[in-house]
Amino acid sequence: MVPMEVDGKKALAVLDKAEEAKTNGDFEMAISLYKEYLSMVDPSFTHGVWFSMAEILFETKQLQVSLTHCDKALTMMKDFIPALELRIKIQKELGNPKAAEKDQTLIDELDKIEQSKWDDPNHYYHYK
16 A cells, blocks of 8 residues: 655645635535545544534534534544534434434543543643
8 A cells, every 4th residue: 555645734724724714604615625635634633624524514504414524523533522512413403312312421421531530640641
């Protein structure tokens, strides 16, 4: 397998333009630029981009596609809480309260795990 050539500066410039378009409400342009960015980089750390597209799609009421993009973000990072939170909203909008409850239970479990780290005085979070 040939390693992927990535022009980091160009990819980051495209990502910046996508974020700017999203902020300015030009959702169509933002989605297009996010897709261009995804084609330029290794998918390993793209959960945030998939999530940003899911947010836009949710705002524009493209719920099923938004859900797919949330799922893609969660494939990249299974404990990505913003994507889980958005997926809860989408599931509620789609009339799937059981799926929303399942995601909320997962968030609650993740929060408990994180809190237990802070509660443990021997956990590395407390080391300076």
